[in-house]
Amino acid sequence: MGHPIEAALTRAAPHQHRPAMPPPQSQPAEVLGLHDVTIAYDRHPVVHHIGGSFEAGSLTALVGPNGAGKSTLLKAIAGLLPVTAGEIRFGLDRRAVGYLPQVVDVDRSFPLRVIDVVDFGHWRKIGALHRLAGEDRAASIAAVASVGLGGLEYQPIGRLSVGQFQRVLFARLMVQEAALILLDEPFNAIDQTTTADLMRVVTDWRAEGRTVIAALHDLEQVKREFPDALLMARELVAWGPARQTLSEDNLARARALAAGWSDPAAICVR
């Protein structure tokens, strides 16, 4: 090992030579790779042999008929469901994944204030025991303001409307500092103003370099706001730029696949 001081110097050396900026990348990094992913409930597949990759900073809409497996796929990416076959690979720390489920099953009369709910977004950082730092609280307040709820920080959540509560959940996601954000039907049962505001938040995330995947059913909104789309009907139908993906042909094919789903899918033999 040589002299202890020498060893210490060698250890310190890489720090001195580290470039100030990361080298420019010729290709965007893959944040999430799906490799022949199949997810089944009790052997009946709901997501069937889906493969492809999401690049860093991409904004992708997940589209498909009811029962197409969109929620299931998002849950599996969030790590809440096991993959039956195939593999989901992450190009980032798995803890940097933020997930907003379709139905957040919470008791809205629970005695918490808006700011308390948003503060929970710091969980990864402060865990069960650490004190919330001043800068963390400041980040929460900023997040509440940026979803358009400025001034309501200290309101009990019981006084909020459905749309306002969805804004709170978006603020909590912002505070999580997630690099990959999964949204499951985030604009369901939400009025137009709120949808527009929250859509702006999503576009901002993309500008900040975050990767966003959102399950949606409003095709016009997807064509208007989302660069990429993934059309699925249990299996992959099309994946690419939104307008091409949502062509009449592809949509018809997805509908045709969906028409055959009277019973649970047959046990996979492929």
Add this chain to the structure above:
Amino acid sequence: MQLLYEHLVQPFIEFGFMRRALVACLALSVSAGPIGVFLVLRRMSLMGDALSHAILPGAAIGFLVAGLSLWAMSLGGLVVALIVALAAGAMSRVTPLKEDAALAGFFLISLALGVLLVSMKGSSVDLLHILFGTLLAVSNGALILIAASASLTVIALALFYRTLILECFDPGFLRAVGGKGGLAHAVFLALVVLNMVAAMQALGTLMAIGLMMLPATSARLWTISIGRMIGLAVLLAMLSSIAGLIVSYHVNLASGPAVILAAGCIYLASLAAGSNGGLLRRYMRRPHLEH
């Protein structure tokens, strides 16, 4: 002033058993308050009730083995109630039954079993003793058990405070960010059981739950901050203890039920006048402002 002193303070100075009962109740209040608040927040009010029945067969087994021994009955109650609580939790995860339904099944079995076991050897007086306690005959051992359980409860709740709140509010989110919700839930159930066992000799298994639920439910009607709810619940529990003991002394009533009834009165008053959803607020509408 003299009259007040005679009625409110004298009994505790004059009689050792009154002092012991007071200490037991105050110590129980410290831990029963926060436990009750979390039971309310988790919507587990009735599950606490169910759990209190699950103590019975264990206590009965202890009674059969060692007679009216505090330690044998407490240990028996603790073990059996923990098994029932954890089994119900496990059943709700692996079968389509919800936790309350699973627990109801187990607690009905244990209640019947407990009564059967006690009646095999003891008299109905013994059964009453287990079910409702004897607050004016709290032993040294029981006092130590109560103090230890209260201390342990306060420390454990401090450690799991944030986890428990998030586990009640949004368990899915807690799971997604890697919190230990399952562990917190198990620890919490264990604390509920521990507190009921500790309160067994003083208040009995059935009454013990009253000192948890009534002050906590009352506190919910006055404030919407969890921290304040806990503080208020402890305060109200202590107040009911003192009031119950004094009334039971002067009117010569059973003291355990008197304490719980005092808590009950506070609950009814809160229902009527509570600033956060009390009935008066609801029905005494202030008129819409007109020009």
